[in-house]
Amino acid sequence: MSTADRPNIRAARGTELTCKGWVQEAALRMLMNNLDREVAEAPEDLVVYGGTGKAARSWPDYHRIVASLRSLESDETLLIQSGRAVGIFKTHADAPRVLLANSLLVPKWATWQEHERLAALGLTMFGQMTAGSWIYIGTQGILQGTYETFVACGRQRFGGDLAGKLIVTGGLGGMGGAQPLAATMAGAACLCVEVDPDRIARRLEHKYLMRSTSSLDEALAWLDEARASKQALSVGLEGNCAEVLPELVRRGRIPDIVTDQTSAHDPLGGYVPGGMSLAAARSLRTEDPDEYVRRSIAAMGTHVRAMRDMQDKGAVAFDYGNNIRAYAVEAGVEDAFEIKGFIPEYIRPLFCEGKGPFRWAALSGKPEDIYKTDKAILDLFPEDEALRRWIELAGEQVAWQGLPARICWLGYGERHRAGLKFNEMVRSGELEAPIVIGRDHLDCGSVASPNRETEAMKDSSDAVADWPILNALINTAAGASWVSVHHGGGVGMGYSIHAGMVVVADGSEDAARRLERVLHSDPGMGIVRHVDAGYEEALEFAKRYGVKIPGVT
Amino acid sequence: MSTADRPNIRAARGTELTCKGWVQEAALRMLMNNLDREVAEAPEDLVVYGGTGKAARSWPDYHRIVASLRSLESDETLLIQSGRAVGIFKTHADAPRVLLANSLLVPKWATWQEHERLAALGLTMFGQMTAGSWIYIGTQGILQGTYETFVACGRQRFGGDLAGKLIVTGGLGGMGGAQPLAATMAGAACLCVEVDPDRIARRLEHKYLMRSTSSLDEALAWLDEARASKQALSVGLEGNCAEVLPELVRRGRIPDIVTDQTSAHDPLGGYVPGGMSLAAARSLRTEDPDEYVRRSIAAMGTHVRAMRDMQDKGAVAFDYGNNIRAYAVEAGVEDAFEIKGFIPEYIRPLFCEGKGPFRWAALSGKPEDIYKTDKAILDLFPEDEALRRWIELAGEQVAWQGLPARICWLGYGERHRAGLKFNEMVRSGELEAPIVIGRDHLDCGSVASPNRETEAMKDSSDAVADWPILNALINTAAGASWVSVHHGGGVGMGYSIHAGMVVVADGSEDAARRLERVLHSDPGMGIVRHVDAGYEEALEFAKRYGVKIPGVT
Numbered sequence A, B: 001m002s003t004a005d006r007p008n009i010r011a012a013r014g015t016e017l018t019c020k021g022w023v024q025e026a027a028l029r030m031l032m033n034n035l036d037r038e039v040a041e042a043p044e045d046l047v048v049y050g051g052t053g054k055a056a057r058s059w060p061d062y063h064r065i066v067a068s069l070r071s072l073e074s075d076e077t078l079l080i081q082s083g084r085a086v087g088i089f090k091t092h093a094d095a096p097r098v099l100l101a102n103s104l105l106v107p108k109w110a111t112w113q114e115h116e117r118l119a120a121l122g123l124t125m126f127g128q129m130t131a132g133s134w135i136y137i138g139t140q141g142i143l144q145g146t147y148e149t150f151v152a153c154g155r156q157r158f159g160g161d162l163a164g165k166l167i168v169t170g171g172l173g174g175m176g177g178a179q180p181l182a183a184t185m186a187g188a189a190c191l192c193v194e195v196d197p198d199r200i201a202r203r204l205e206h207k208y209l210m211r212s213t214s215s216l217d218e219a220l221a222w223l224d225e226a227r228a229s230k231q232a233l234s235v236g237l238e239g240n241c242a243e244v245l246p247e248l249v250r251r252g253r254i255p256d257i258v259t260d261q262t263s264a265h266d267p268l269g270g271y272v273p274g275g276m277s278l279a280a281a282r283s284l285r286t287e288d289p290d291e292y293v294r295r296s297i298a299a300m301g302t303h304v305r306a307m308r309d310m311q312d313k314g315a316v317a318f319d320y321g322n323n324i325r326a327y328a329v330e331a332g333v334e335d336a337f338e339i340k341g342f343i344p345e346y347i348r349p350l351f352c353e354g355k356g357p358f359r360w361a362a363l364s365g366k367p368e369d370i371y372k373t374d375k376a377i378l379d380l381f382p383e384d385e386a387l388r389r390w391i392e393l394a395g396e397q398v399a400w401q402g403l404p405a406r407i408c409w410l411g412y413g414e415r416h417r418a419g420l421k422f423n424e425m426v427r428s429g430e431l432e433a434p435i436v437i438g439r440d441h442l443d444c445g446s447v448a449s450p451n452r453e454t455e456a457m458k459d460s461s462d463a464v465a466d467w468p469i470l471n472a473l474i475n476t477a478a479g480a481s482w483v484s485v486h487h488g489g490g491v492g493m494g495y496s497i498h499a500g501m502v503v504v505a506d507g508s509e510d511a512a513r514r515l516e517r518v519l520h521s522d523p524g525m526g527i528v529r530h531v532d533a534g535y536e537e538a539l540e541f542a543k544r545y546g547v548k549i550p551g552v553t
């Protein structure tokens, strides 16, 4: 499809309603915004992000959803089954206007194969996380999640300050490319090893990366200087992790933090083995795939061995969700799992406070509305240093995609304050139009995903999926604007069940009541889930904030 | 545990509240009623029915739920995670008071093994269908479901009348024992072949079976007489299906209907091979299990071969969900699947009209309240002959268990009329106390179960599990009193996802509004699901009754 043929979907801006109420209007605009050329990866295929994560099943389905939202009454609820509008029932004003279920399968049949069979017949679609729940807002999410991980690591291991600290990591791809900017936002010096010079060039161009070189000596010299003067710096080093990291160990150059986001989940199509040029690797890949995989796995062994050596010598090491530990074990690195996953290590303590990626978008389309909310957030939470740093830097460095939006991490006890404040600002006219509030599914109480969000739960309840369902039900009961339940987001079919929610601040008193309830119940589920799993921090938090847990608080 | 040690839980009766509102009170009484000695199979273990289907995870959990319900405000919602009260959040009057999720697992881990591991750690429980959703009311459900299946078969194949027709079936066990009474209620003559004389004796004792004999000649003589005079009659024949059915074929005695409920799902512990006495079979079972299974499967082949022969000679044959077809194929009966499952054959046309097992219980504890609702139902739907027959016979023949209750099949367009009528009767004082309305999970729009409720869907969407989730969400949005989502009920872990709902008629205007909404959305999901799957009947029904389906109606 040529660019000329690409659909040019763009959500309406401003205060004129095209639906029968602001909640419907918000759903319509967010659906359209998900498919905005500036936001979506492949809008011509309705693909928003993450491989095949879609916002609607087909073009006729998209148009039918749009028509349904336009005619939907404020006491009706539209049901969306994997991207198709399947029914409208009478409910009431305080009920969600839209309820969505995405790519759910009876467990015995919950495979990519059955999903593909059904998708080919037009019977389902893959909703990923925020694609199928109409609250994707571009790459800010990845950047912010990476930032939050580095900050949490800094808080736990380095007294809250990464200035003068060195992070070594690999991979500057779709996700990994956020690492250098997240690291510098967090104040650190960061060495990113990337085998593909084109990827390095792209990150430089988009200002996610500050400098690049193919000389390890030069890179280290720049980084040493930055560390000495406590300046933030990111350096892209053209090289292979399986060669560069062992060399750092040999030289005794142990970083403060080591992690990795090379495409290690895929030993054939993703990871590039060391000991050969990129070109040589590419031809081996097609000519002798078996040999390629053998070398790739061996290289991951070398790579992780070096990470383990750094760890033994004092570096903080964590796995960033690319499955490299499992392949390293295959390559003989028996202690690879001494490196822990990033969720149990750094994110879970935040989950215990109901913290996670909170986001909002301005239906006015005006960046000023977001800048005003940024300021409101800083006024509400003046004591949160990492938040201040993020909001300030994001205001400068994050480019708008589609409707202006912001992401930051807020917890239970904070979110409803932000939501109510935004609602007041809409009511008073300080903001031009309503604000849509949602979150990612990388979340404290709405996700069961044993290889990521619920890896290594204290009580071994990783696979219990009652929680995301309860989350969706309580948010529906509390009056969220739309609620979704998904299967397979993030980690693929069979591996996760998760729920999304969105609530609209349109300035009304009704909205205030709904915001107050939903922004308690939603993060509250994170507290409840972690108290149940035996996390002391969560229990203390629940007691302090009066979360009602029968028999406990 | 001796009988003396057995817990003696009994729901309060009458009009005095022990909770802060009737909805909470109803939830409390129904939880207790599920565990009433008269109702539950093993109340000492909190087991209600169906193997290990429980109403609460443990005794401390039970007591905590009771305490939570007693203190729950009418604008709060209690969350139950697999039988444990885990949290209470502020919602509003029109939201459910309780939301439950039972035994859900991330699909890749959705096995009995993982379930058992978690259950042993006290982290989950099996909720079956109505056990974990607090709306089990005893064996009336099995009887009524079997009755409805026979009646539906009669309607489709015999012009609505089974008088003078002969049904041949096997098995008088826990489920199958309902067959003779269901058949006579439907007006038929029924031959039940059962290998175990103790089972026959028990069915006679409970008046589910009218006569018994071990002589085929005698049985046939009785049945011929009954058919000639169009009298309903049930005869238990001590014998083995793998011997009796081929003999009937040899004699040219072809029944009108042939089905089976022997325990064919289990070739070792369940089905009894022919060609030997029951005693001999029992000792072979322990002495040479392999040989037992070989003979058992061979006998199922002979048994199904005879069913197929009857079918070829004009009998209506259907599979009653015991997996006997699959073993018959193993035994070489290649055309075993020419016999279709009972759901696609007889129940799905009902599902297309939103019909399924609807039930209600009288919180007064007074049988008179149920008799009055029985009469109200007959007044509301005077044209429905099978319904009239069932209600009249159930009034005479179904013994009360726990709170007086009734089951019957009603569809979309009927249920809300019944609900509103009951609510009026509560308001006017005609009924002494509120009525609790719910349903089974053998249902039209709330179950994904590819081996039963969604077997052989027209568009092959058997495994799509978005539907039960949407059902739970829309019922929550519409204001059901409690809503549950379950995994594994009926067919075991990995094989089903399903949702329950209950709504209370307490005589208030608020209740009337909720009943109106929920009793549309809940059966409406059945219409929507079957329209989406391409069933013409459902489409016509949707158009006639004005069910809103975007792009369709």
Ligand SMILES: NC(=O)c1ccc[n+]([C@@H]2O[C@H](COP(=O)([O-])OP(=O)(O)OC[C@H]3O[C@@H](n4cnc5c(N)ncnc54)[C@H](O)[C@@H]3O)[C@@H](O)[C@H]2O)c1
Binding pocket: A170, A171, A172, A173, A174, A175, A176, A177, A193, A194, A195, A196, A199, A239, A240, A241, A242, A261, A262, A263, A264, A265, A266, A270, A271, A272, A273, A274, A320, A321, A322, A323, A490
């Ligand atoms: N942290 C999370 O929450 C999370 C979520 C999803 C995925 N992931 C995982 O993170 C990884 C990165 O994702 P992505 O979208 O950026 O992938 P990507 O394929 O876009 O980028 C991977 C990059 O790694 C480079 N690379 C491969 N082998 C290398 C080597 N030996 N040395 C140096 N560079 C090498 C590639 O050239 C490529 O630029 C994936 O494995 C993904 O599954 C993590």
Ligand SMILES: NC(=O)c1ccc[n+]([C@@H]2O[C@H](COP(=O)([O-])OP(=O)(O)OC[C@H]3O[C@@H](n4cnc5c(N)ncnc54)[C@H](O)[C@@H]3O)[C@@H](O)[C@H]2O)c1
Binding pocket: B170, B171, B172, B173, B174, B175, B176, B177, B193, B194, B195, B196, B199, B239, B240, B241, B242, B261, B262, B263, B264, B265, B266, B270, B271, B272, B273, B274, B320, B321, B322, B323, B490
């Ligand atoms: N229709 C449904 O919705 C549904 C639901 C659940 C289960 N089932 C299936 O229905 C079957 C019956 O269930 P149940 O609870 O009554 O089982 P059960 O084990 O209580 O009873 C089975 C009976 O069959 C008898 N029997 C075994 N082999 C025989 C033979 N060759 N000839 C004559 N009698 C024989 C046994 O003596 C026993 O009394 C099971 O296979 C069950 O899985 C159906």
